[in-house]
Amino acid sequence: MVKKGCVGIVEHWTPLEFDPEGIGGPEELGQRLAALGQQELTALLAEEKALVFRGFDVTHETLADVLDLLLPSRCGTGTRPRDRIADGSCCVADDRPETTVWPYHKMSAAHTWPTRLALYCHTAPRTAGATVLVDGETWLAALDPAVCERLTPGVRYVRFLHDGFGVGESWRSAFGTEHREQVELFLDGTGDEWAWKACGGIQVTRTLPATVKHPVTGNEVWFNQLHRWHPAGCGPRNALSWMLLEDQLPWNVTFADGSPIPDHIVSEICVRGFATAVEVPWNWGDLMLLDNVSLAHGRLPFTGTRRICVAMSN
16 A cells, blocks of 8 residues: 555665775775675665765676576566676666756566666776666655555556657567567567557557555555656656657656656656655766665766666576
């Protein structure tokens, strides 16, 4: 129940940082992680929510060995073109450096998601570019109880994929096929609702909870991408919402019953969440392990080149 999480205020949170104490380098980091062990690492991450390792000078050649200890069962990082750096991790130069990427939980708009993320600084920006983290418990506690109550049934994500001409992605590109039957077979296996439109495009919808319970602590956390899918997310209403019919927006989100979510609610969610954000700056070789259920992550604007590699684990 969303309403339960809206009671009280959670104490301010910051990540736990580790610095070299002995021989230094990735060798020391590997030894300390091996000594800690997976069971203790899981308990520590559940308690601290993010662990930052600084000064160990992890290189892309030694990254895979460290990731074997942090994420022993790594999974794929998505379909966006990226440069592979180490086994199970990919790195990308951030685009639109002048913009803020508002915090979100990785894949929280999907049926399944990773529980852990590892972020590695391959190239530090010239200035700024910190990762921003928001504690999902704090975010939930900061929201108006009336908003939480309205979102108790969940949120409905709506995606429109055009037939080859339009804004956003086509269904052929998204599903990697020219055949409608293959698209239908795939979607039938996901539990999503779908409908072909007269224009040749397809609308796909799924309803998911606005919050989840942490698998280790049992605490309820804000866990969705409402503010990223809504046209008014994190700022003025997106210009696309004035140009396109609502059912042809590439991304949209509504209340679970299909009724629209007012702009002011989305703005309130963004403002109250970002007000609790913690900044984590980057230096070359830094590594961070974060609990993707506990924490939403985003990025501040930067100058220069910023390349942060990501790996994930269920």
